[in-house]
Amino acid sequence: MTALLEVNNLKKIYQSRRSGVAIEALSDIQLEVEAGEYVAIMGESGSGKSTLLNILATLDKPTSGQVMLDGRDLKTVSEKEAAAFRRQHLGFVFQDFNLLDTFSVKDNILLPLVLSRMALKEMLPLLDQVAKSLGIQALLEKFPYELSGGQQQRVAVARAIITKPELLLADEPTGALDSHTSDQLLEVFQQINQQGQTIVMVTHSSIAASRAKRVLFIKDGLVFHQLYRGEMTNQQFLEMIAETMTALLSKED
Amino acid sequence: MFFVKLAFQNLRKNKRAYLPFFISMIFLVALNTVAQLIITNPDMAKLPGGASAQMMFGLGGNIIIIFSVIFAIYTNSFLLKQRQREFGLYNVLGMGKRELYRLVFWENVFSYLMSIIAGLITGFVFGKLSFLILRKLLGAQSAFGFHVAGSVYLLVTVMFLIIYILLLLIDILRIRRTNPIELLHSDRSGEKEPKSRWLITIIGLLTLGTGYYWAVTIKTPLDAISLFFVAIVLVIIGTYCLFIAGSVTLLKFLKHRPNFYYKANHFISVSNMIYRMKQNAAGLASICILSTMVLVTMATTVSLYIGRADTVTSLYPYDLSIQVNEPGTTTSLKAVDKAIADAQDKYPNVKITEKNRVSVYEVPFTKKAQGYQTLDPNKSYNADTINMQFITTQTYERLAKDKANISGHQVIAYPVRGSLPGRHFQINGTDLVVQRTIHSLPNFKQQRTPIDMILLVMPNQASIDKILKAAYPGQAASQAPTVKTFFDFKAPNHKTRIAFKDTIKKDLAKTHTTAFLESKDEYEETSNYITGGFLFLGIIFGIAFTLATALIIYYKQVSEGLDDKKRFEILQKVGMDRKAIKKVIHSQIMTVFFFPIIMAIIHLVFAFSFIKNLLLVFGLVNGDLILWTTIATVAIFVIIYFIVYQLTAKAYYKIVERQS
Ligand SMILES: Nc1ncnc2c1ncn2[C@@H]1O[C@H](COP(=O)(O)OP(=O)(O)OP(=O)(O)O)[C@@H](O)[C@H]1O
Numbered sequence: 001m002t003a004l005l006e007v008n009n010l011k012k013i014y015q016s017r018r019s020g021v022a023i024e025a026l027s028d029i030q031l032e033v034e035a036g037e038y039v040a041i042m043g044e045s046g047s048g049k050s051t052l053l054n055i056l057a058t059l060d061k062p063t064s065g066q067v068m069l070d071g072r073d074l075k076t077v078s079e080k081e082a083a084a085f086r087r088q089h090l091g092f093v094f095q096d097f098n099l100l101d102t103f104s105v106k107d108n109i110l111l112p113l114v115l116s117r118m119a120l121k122e123m124l125p126l127l128d129q130v131a132k133s134l135g136i137q138a139l140l141e142k143f144p145y146e147l148s149g150g151q152q153q154r155v156a157v158a159r160a161i162i163t164k165p166e167l168l169l170a171d172e173p174t175g176a177l178d179s180h181t182s183d184q185l186l187e188v189f190q191q192i193n194q195q196g197q198t199i200v201m202v203t204h205s206s207i208a209a210s211r212a213k214r215v216l217f218i219k220d221g222l223v224f225h226q227l228y229r230g231e232m233t234n235q236q237f238l239e240m241i242a243e244t245m246t247a248l249l250s251k252e253d
Numbered sequence: 254m255f256f257v258k259l260a261f262q263n264l265r266k267n268k269r270a271y272l273p274f275f276i277s278m279i280f281l282v283a284l285n286t287v288a289q290l291i292i293t294n295p296d297m298a299k300l301p302g303g304a305s306a307q308m309m310f311g312l313g314g315n316i317i318i319i320f321s322v323i324f325a326i327y328t329n330s331f332l333l334k335q336r337q338r339e340f341g342l343y344n345v346l347g348m349g350k351r352e353l354y355r356l357v358f359w360e361n362v363f364s365y366l367m368s369i370i371a372g373l374i375t376g377f378v379f380g381k382l383s384f385l386i387l388r389k390l391l392g393a394q395s396a397f398g399f400h401v402a403g404s405v406y407l408l409v410t411v412m413f414l415i416i417y418i419l420l421l422l423i424d425i426l427r428i429r430r431t432n433p434i435e436l437l438h439s440d441r442s443g444e445k446e447p448k449s450r451w452l453i454t455i456i457g458l459l460t461l462g463t464g465y466y467w468a469v470t471i472k473t474p475l476d477a478i479s480l481f482f483v484a485i486v487l488v489i490i491g492t493y494c495l496f497i498a499g500s501v502t503l504l505k506f507l508k509h510r511p512n513f514y515y516k517a518n519h520f521i522s523v524s525n526m527i528y529r530m531k532q533n534a535a536g537l538a539s540i541c542i543l544s545t546m547v548l549v550t551m552a553t554t555v556s557l558y559i560g561r562a563d564t565v566t567s568l569y570p571y572d573l574s575i576q577v578n579e580p581g582t583t584t585s586l587k588a589v590d591k592a593i594a595d596a597q598d599k600y601p602n603v604k605i606t607e608k609n610r611v612s613v614y615e616v617p618f619t620k621k622a623q624g625y626q627t628l629d630p631n632k633s634y635n636a637d638t639i640n641m642q643f644i645t646t647q648t649y650e651r652l653a654k655d656k657a658n659i660s661g662h663q664v665i666a667y668p669v670r671g672s673l674p675g676r677h678f679q680i681n682g683t684d685l686v687v688q689r690t691i692h693s694l695p696n697f698k699q700q701r702t703p704i705d706m707i708l709l710v711m712p713n714q715a716s717i718d719k720i721l722k723a724a725y726p727g728q729a730a731s732q733a734p735t736v737k738t739f740f741d742f743k744a745p746n747h748k749t750r751i752a753f754k755d756t757i758k759k760d761l762a763k764t765h766t767t768a769f770l771e772s773k774d775e776y777e778e779t780s781n782y783i784t785g786g787f788l789f790l791g792i793i794f795g796i797a798f799t800l801a802t803a804l805i806i807y808y809k810q811v812s813e814g815l816d817d818k819k820r821f822e823i824l825q826k827v828g829m830d831r832k833a834i835k836k837v838i839h840s841q842i843m844t845v846f847f848f849p850i851i852m853a854i855i856h857l858v859f860a861f862s863f864i865k866n867l868l869l870v871f872g873l874v875n876g877d878l879i880l881w882t883t884i885a886t887v888a889i890f891v892i893i894y895f896i897v898y899q900l901t902a903k904a905y906y907k908i909v910e911r912q913s
Pocket residue numbers: 014015016023024025043044045046047048049050051052095
């Protein structure tokens with residue numbers, strides 16, 4: 001089986017325009033994700049997780065290195081095509097939600113479908129489905145400013161998964177949720193993953209990470225360590241992740 | 254001292270927010286200075302017709318003051334909106350509201366000092382400049398000088414002190430009413446979705462419709478002036494209602510049509526426009542009203558100025574006309590003849606042409622379905638008033654050199670303005686039949702008047718007397734005719750012309766007759782002052798309103814650009830390509846921009862018949878001239894508007910498209 005996503009020697013250097021200081025956010029990332037996989041990425045704040053995800057989502061360009069999605073080099077996706085490419089192949093849950101305040105929750109979720117010119121008849125059943133699975137049916141007619149942070153996050157997730165993308169990228173999707181709703185969201189992720197949805201999720205929570213099949217640790221712009229679930233239960237996997245985290249942190253000192 | 258320093262720092266740091274505010278305030282100070290300099294100029298009163306011109310300018314000055322207050326509040330509200338977040342931050346960081354008031358107070362003090370100083374200097378420079386223009390327009394002599402009264406500066410300084418105190422109160426009230434969280438977030442979008450308001454929409458439609466209907470159906474200018482004012486108020490109310498409620502209602506209506514709404518291009522524009530209209534409807538309506546004002550003032554005043562020669566000829570068909578209206582006119586007429594002959598002796602090189610003398614009976618009537626009835630002497634002239642002139646067949650035949658061939662009830666009708674109810678009509682019950690209609694009467698050119706006028710050639714003196722008797726019952730003697738003596742004259746130069754006219758005028762005054770002299774030259778001079786004065790006012794208003802429009806547009810672009818930037822970024826991330834986004838931005842800008850100007854042009858179209866009627870009061874009958882002037886005004890204004898649009902749209906695109 002070939003990898004759905006393949007990242008080779010990815011490097012990203014931010015050049016600060018004002019001071020001219022270069023910040024190396026990613027130095028040399030190697031990564032492969034197979035179709036149907038569920039990968040969690042962990043790392044401390046500022047380690048470059050969002051940067052990586054943004055590059056995978058074609059929202060940002062790498063300084064060097066290669067990203068292949070489904071056999072296609074993202075470099076060949078021109079700026080013009082990038083938007084359509086994102087719409088057709090990717091779903092993205094942003095760290096800061098990025099909901100449009102001019103749209104109701106319903107319209108926010110439908111946005112990618114409308115942009116793809118789907119017929120209204122086809123959209124509505126999809127909307128029902130995701131809204132139910134995320135428990136936001138009651139919020140559909142509300143506006144983002146009327147929602148709590150956690151509710152907004154679930155809406156952002158709904159918008160990302162409604163298109164059934166080849167690859168779902170999520171940047172801390174449980175960041176603003178309490179443990180209950182966070183469980184609910186992770187349940188949804190697991191469900192759609194079982195239906196074949198490939199997921200790459202950035203998270204700070206070991207619990208969230210423990211639901212994935214594989215966990216990557218990023219440090220100093222490198223994939224530092226990987227853990228595979230194998231046959232472990234959630235609980236066992238969680239313990240292992242926690243141990244690794246402590247080990248990683250203590251090594252630093 | 255701390256607050257003084259902090260306030261000063263704020264002004265410097267917030268240059269971007271403060272600059273447009275300063276420009277507006279300086280502009281307002283300068284505008285008022287110019288206006289007051291003109292109004293208080295002592296030379297103005299010395300001009301012929303100067304008193305009325307001064308009154309006119311005084312009125313204009315008051316309008317500018319009202320406009321300044323409104324515009325200052327608008328500009329300030331825009332500034333306040335941008336600064337609220339900063340106030341919130343200070344508040345959260347431990348600055349009490351009291352301290353905030355002090356901060357705002359000092360900011361306003363600096364702001365006041367800066368704008369008043371810069372404004373007065375600018376005002377002085379432009380005052381001088383506009384005086385030169387005004388003098389040119391009026392064709393006034395060099396005696397018309399530029400005077401600078403210190404009182405003007407004092408007046409403007411005090412006026413803006415009051416305006417600034419008002420602004421300070423508004424600021425304080427605003428800070429007082431909000432809590433820190435709100436202050437912090439007040440510049441963040443995420444407002445409630447506006448509701449559709451059918452009632453206000455319907456009120457808007459009704460008021461606009463009524464206003465339009467009145468503006469179009471008004472037939473006579475005398476009616477027009479009072480009614481049209483009401484029509485203007487209705488149209489203004491209608492415009493605001495429709496922009497504020499109507500636009501949102503329409504968009505929400507579209508939004509509730511899922512098959513229309515959930516289309517890629519409608520989806521984003523409709524939902525964005527709802528918010529845009531909510532935030533900007535008042536601004537857009539103001540742009541529309543201001544644009545309409547500019548168009549109407551400019552079209553009217555320019556028409557008057559360009560058409561002033563036309564006006565003079567239509568109001569004064571002859572160079573000189575002397576009317577005598579008293580029983581036993583022979584002595585008076587002799588005095589008239591003598592005055593003319595004496596003047597001729599004195600100025601032998603003045604050549605008199607087209608001289609004639611006509612006896613005519615003039616009676617005002619009220620229009621009725623079948624004909625005319627004597628005007629109630631207690632009532633003033635109105636749309637139904639008509640002036641009838643009666644002449645005899647002898648007079649007609651002498652003038653027209655044509656056989657009248659009428660008898661009995663027959664008349665020859667010359668509708669100078671307006672028309673007859675039909676071939677058969679009655680005057681106070683007397684039946685008359687129109688034998689034929691003529692459209693000019695040689696050697697007796699008619700004056701164009703704002704009210705209807707019909708000249709009737711009657712078979713004989715008896716038939717005229719019969720009508721006069723019915724019209725003025727109880728008066729024993731038959732009414733005396735008005736004897737009009739009129740002629741054109743050519744003089745070798747302007748000075749002789751004026752001297753010749755003045756000689757006759759003085760001579761007649763000495764004879765103590767009731768002879769009433771009308772001189773085209775005299776009128777021409779006053780007309781120059783009046784039309785020139787109007788044009789000058791028109792230009793000042795035009796510039797003021799256009800600048801105000803441009804500033805409102807600029808504010809809108811900047812504030813919307815900041816809001817829209819984030820939205821378009823998100824859309825791009827979610828998968829809308831740049832080209833599509835550009836298209837949406839473009840169509841949005843176009844709609845927002847051209848909606849007000851298109852509405853303004855529609856307003857103008859409906860106001861056109863009124864403008865024509867109004868100009869008729871001033872004696873301007875040349876409809877083509879008015880039409881072309883109006884079209885040219887619209888064209889020029891649209892070009893200026895488009896340039897403003899281009900400039901500010903660039904600022905908007907820069908904000909929206911700035912890559913983060
Ligand atoms: N636009 C940018 N310009 C310059 N530097 C940037 C930019 N975006 C991110 N960085 C820097 O790159 C590094 C990685 O940032 P990134 O946002 O990927 O971190 P992260 O792992 O997502 O952190 P967190 O868990 O806090 O979200 C940081 O040091 C950050 O300061």
